[in-house]
Amino acid sequence: MAVLMRVDELPVPEVLREFIARERGIRELYPPQEEAVVKGLFNGRNMVLSTTTATGKTLMAELAMVNTVLTRGAKAILTVPLRALAYEKASDLRVYEKMGIRIAVSTGEYDKEDAWLSDYDIVVTTYEKLDSLLRHRAGWLRNVGILVVDEVHYINDDKRGPIIESIIAKVKALGLPMQILALSATVGNAEEIARYLDAELVSSHWRPVPLKEGVYYDGVIYYADGATRAVKDLGNPVITLAIDTLLDGGQVLIFTNSRSNTVKLAQQMANYICNYGVKLIEPRELAALASEVLESSQSRILGEELARVIRCGVSFHHAGLDMGTRALVEGAFRDRVLRVVAATTTLAAGVNLPARRVIIHEYRRYEPGIGMVELPVMEYKQMAGRAGRPGLDPYGEAILVARHEDEVDYLMRNYINANVEAVTSKFFNERNLPTQLLSAIASGYAGTLDDVMRYVSSTLGYLQGGFQGNSVLSGILRRRIEDVVSSLVEMGFLERVGDNLRATELGNLVNNLYLDPYLASLYIRGLRSAEETTDLGYIHLVVQSRDVPRVRVRRGEFDDYVEELLNNWDQFLVKPPLTRDEIENGEYEDEELEDYLSTIKTAHMLLDWANEASEDELYKNYDVGPGDLRVYSDLMEWLVNAVYKLALALGMRKHAERLDILRWRLTYGVREELLELVINLEGVGRVRARALYNAGFRTVEDVANADPRVLSGIRGFGDRLARSVVEQARKLVSEGRVVKLSVKSEAKTGEARHGRGGSILDYL
Incomplete structure (x- = not known):
């Protein structure tokens, strides 16, 4: 057996070697990690690490970044595809703050260069934010010594791929002497990516935990090596495979193609475990976890739905859950309190959550305007890579579920034994x-x-x-x-x-607004098409962006939205692809209007949000969860602000005044009278702001003059938060930094919390 390189042999400062051994408990490197060291990772060489999940790519990136900070006095940037992933990575990196390394995360506000980031050693961003910083040519970028591009296979993505290429092109054009480290578990043409980046390639299929891949059908698992294994058939393939793993002491991840399926599968699993006496759970720990979920969930309906299955050791996981609830679920699964998690495929891309057995329930998913499409091999491999917990599982299993006998060979041939697709550029696409x-x-x-x-x-x-x-x-x-x-x-x-x-x-x-020029042109034409419109009309214009997820119109709602379109034709600044006469006369196929009507429904949902509809109402009426609302809030902060600035630049003062208020309402989900409270006071969101307002505290000055003991008696406020809010208010008032917004956009001097506030002059 080959002798592995030890951490104390790494060509990095001794303080870093000792830190890794002490804080991470790591003494030896995996073979792919050692290869990266030998090929010059710590000598400034560009590198592509294309190795399987759980082989330590992230650790090597961390070491390379910290080494750059310590030995060269230079900065490091880690860029990732998703905001949630950026915050997770930043959280993981904060362990290095014990060494004095300063960590920052920046993901939004594309119209700013974020000069404050110059004070930090490692900056975590999304691709879009980094590209925006390069567009602004932020001066501190010249001090960056290493750029880590995580999940580089996203070059294959139609939307984010060109952004990665744009980042590389800008870095080269500026002549920035930064080392580039690209990471991925699934690149079919890793050699070509390495050639593109002028980089050394470390490519390996080695895994710390052996992986078995197979297809399940009718009580039998057919493995890739030709072996088979009979499993007690419980009448449901997922329950059959999951219970088989649980009885062997393992945990299970189930990947499926829709949110509704995650809930359905979790409920089926929970019913089986709790109703058939399978003694695989710790009821006391699970009851405590269920209580935590009920307490933290921003949607009572969603929280109760989740708590019911959690009591049986099962959870579902999808983007509709708020971040706090997701963190509870993920933590409980890592701690082995939860035994089964049913998730959408987004979990495979964004969260490090391995399990003994990964079950791929569906290999097809619905794509709007297209129908059911098969998952790429790349996505299957991402999911399969989650099988096997190093140090806990003797092996990992990834099992696809076949619906009929012929599908066994099909899945074996087209997924398990198939090569991962080559990453191809989308830079020159017509839209990009x-x-x-x-x-x-x-x-x-x-x-x-x-x-x-x-x-x-x-x-x-x-x-x-x-x-x-x-x-x-x-x-x-x-x-x-x-x-x-x-x-x-x-x-x-x-x-x-x-x-x-x-x-x-x-x-x-x-x-500077980070807008697609076609979208910007559409926004401008929309604003010019009418002197004024309703809030719904403005929101409908904004959601034309392809970045905004569409709320699907159900079949039973279709005619209602057609009627609304006809009744409110003039308020919509972007018209459908059919004439009014064609629609009134029924001269169309439903598919021709489906996407357009979904923009109307999405606009209604956002208007309800801005009118303070509760998270439960939004979930019930639109199937939009708290996690989704965070995404929409961030998008509205960006896009409505962009349309507002376009209106100002074009001298459309009336539009600008309306949009100025609307952008803040859509960002925070409140009516206009609550804006002063939510913009200025940390810890005061839409619910607490309404409680304050209804109790007579309607301005920051009102709060500043309040007795904290009185505020602590208002629903949602405890003693500590009440004191904090009053102290904030008093400081803002005394320093003259209260942001005030009126319908005429007369913002007072100062900046809002989270960098979201400011007057019109601040945004010109």
């Missing part, structure tokens, strides 16, 4: 190229067509397209880029001055 070209020109990375060609030559799309050294293909690409530039000129975002290209004031604004 205009955004990327406007970004390059408006941000100062390109000023002529020749500059643009040099800029795009730093993308994976350029490498994969075979443009390098091919004059015919590069000529075709140049003509295509010229056409896109002409379109951006026609939209008013670029202008030509001789051979030079530059962004107009409007183009600079669109770039």
Whole structure:
């Protein structure tokens, strides 16, 4: 057996070696980690780590970042695809604060360069936020010594992929001397990605826990190596496989294709465990956990639904759960209090939550406008990679469920024995190229067509397209880029001055707001189409962005939303793809209106949110959970603010005044009279703000003049929070920093908490 490299042999400062051994209990490296060290990870070499889940990629990234800070006095950036993942990574990194390493996380506010980040050693961002910082050419970026791109296979994603390529192109254009470390468990063409990044490649299928992959059908598991195993058939494939694992002392993750299925499967599992006397759970611990969930859940209905299954050792997990509840579920599963979690596939991409057996309940999912589609092999491998807990499980199992006999061979051939798809660039796609070209020109990375060609030559799309050294293909690409530039000129975002290209004031604004130019053009046309509209009309305009998740219109609601469209035709600033006469005369197929009507329903949901509908009402009426509302809130903070600034820039004062108030209402989910309280006071959200207001404390000054003992008697306030809120209010009043918003947008001096406040002048 080969001798593994020890932590005390690492070429990093002794203080870091001792820290890892003491705080993490790690003494030896895994083989892929050792290979990374040998190939120059700590010598500044660019590197692609394409190794299976749980092989320590994240640890090596952490060591490389901290080493850069300690040995070079340089900064480090870790960029990830999801906001939730950014906060999770930042939380994990905070252990290094014991060494004096300063950790920051920044994920929103795309129109700012965040100069405050210069005070931190390691900055965790999303791809979008980092690209925004590079658009603003934040000065502190020149002090960055290492960039870690986590989940680099997202280059394959139509939306986020071009952003990763844009980040790399901007780093190269600026000549920033930073080491690039790319991480992924699932890259089918890792060699090509390494060539693109001029990087060493560490590619390995080694796992610390052996993985068995198989397909279950009719009481038998068919393994990839040809072996079979009979399992006691309990009439339900998922229950059969789960109970088999639980009886052997393992835990189970079930992946399925919809939220409703996660709940359904969790309920089926819970009923079996609790009703059939399977003694696999600790009732006392689970009762305590259920109580915690009920206490923390922002939706009573969702909390009760979850608590019922938790009492039986089971949970569901999806993006509709609020962050606090998700954290409770994940922590309880890691602590082995929960034995089974049924989750949507998003869990595989975003959370490190391994289990003895992973069950893939469905290998197809619904895509709006398309129907049922098969999951990519890449996603299957992400899910399968969660099988097996190092140090706890002797092996891990990933089992696909077949619905009929012929499907056994199909799943074995197309998933278990299939190669992961190659990551392919989406940079030059019709929808993405205009955004990327406007970004390059408006941000100062390109000023002529020749500059643009040099800029795009730093993308994976350029490498994969075979443009390098091919004059015919590069000529075709140049003509295509010229056409896109002409379109951006026609939209008013670029202008030509001789051979030079530059962004107009409007183009600079669109770039700084991080808007797709097509979307920005749609917003502008919408604002110009009417002098005024209702709040619903404004929200409907905003949700045209493809970033906003659509609330699906159920079949039984379809005619109601058609009727609403016709009755309120004039207030919608973006019209449907059919004429009013065609709709009134029924000259359409439902599919032609389905997506448009979903934007109306989504706008209604958001208006209800801004009118203080409870989380329970929103969940019941729209199937939108507290976790979803956080996503919508963040999106509205960005997008309504963007439309507001466009209105200001175009001199549309009436629109701007209405949008100024609406953006804050949609961010916080409150009526206008509560804005002063929620914007200024930390710890006062929509529910507590309404309680304060109803108790007569309607302004920050009212709170400042209050006796904390009186506030502590208001629902939602304890002694500690009451004292904190009064102290905050008194400080804000004494320093003249209270943010006030009125219907005429007369914001007073100062900044709101969380960086969300400020006057019109602050945003120009």
